[in-house]
Amino acid sequence: MLERSFYQRPAPQLAPALIGKILVRVQAGQRLAGIITETEAYQGQEDLACHARAGLTKRTSVMFGEPGYAYIYFTYGMHWMLNIVADHIGSPAAVLIRAMYPLEGLELMQQNRPNLAQSPNWLNGPAKLTQALGVTGALNGSDLCQEQGTIHIEEGPHIPANLVKITARIGLGKTPEPWLSMPWRWQVDSSDASKLIETEIG
């Protein structure tokens, strides 16, 4: 399990460090896990794409706290988004987990998300991932560094830097520049991820 100090750095540094790590969720006593393959960084009140741009509110309070906690919010009237709080107390920052390569508990994940059970690439979106893992607002504010918790992150396989694409964040609507074009999205191509896992893990 990754310790608190791992998370204590600005989101644009934490986001690439989380690529390749293993996200673990314990549901009904069962382990659901996958390799994180896509992340985005949201850093500080000055970042106009970050929810914390409006300052401390009820929703954003978790982002202002200690790193290594889950910031989970509801959007588009139907989707939960999973973020990991970064940086230090008083500096609001978080990393959005956008995609993962499933490793453990596939059966329960497909049960949680029946409609996509057949697709070859079925956890390539932040809301797909939370549905498969059974992550909702009930877990907002969870400590990822607690042994008895139901969600945490573990060390994972090394991902070669040349397989990680860096682009602008997506879905930001009319966020002004320079934030709209900030290269704060890291992603491993899904076919590359498959090959890598086959060779590294089997």
Next chain:
DNA sequence: CGGCCGATTATCT
């Protein structure tokens, strides 16, 4: 394949 659109409600102005 790429672009457009409706769904559906918490949160903030």
Next chain:
DNA sequence: GATAATCGGCCGG
């Protein structure tokens, strides 16, 4: 009252 860190379905090329 407007908007949203999305998704899936439907359209045309």
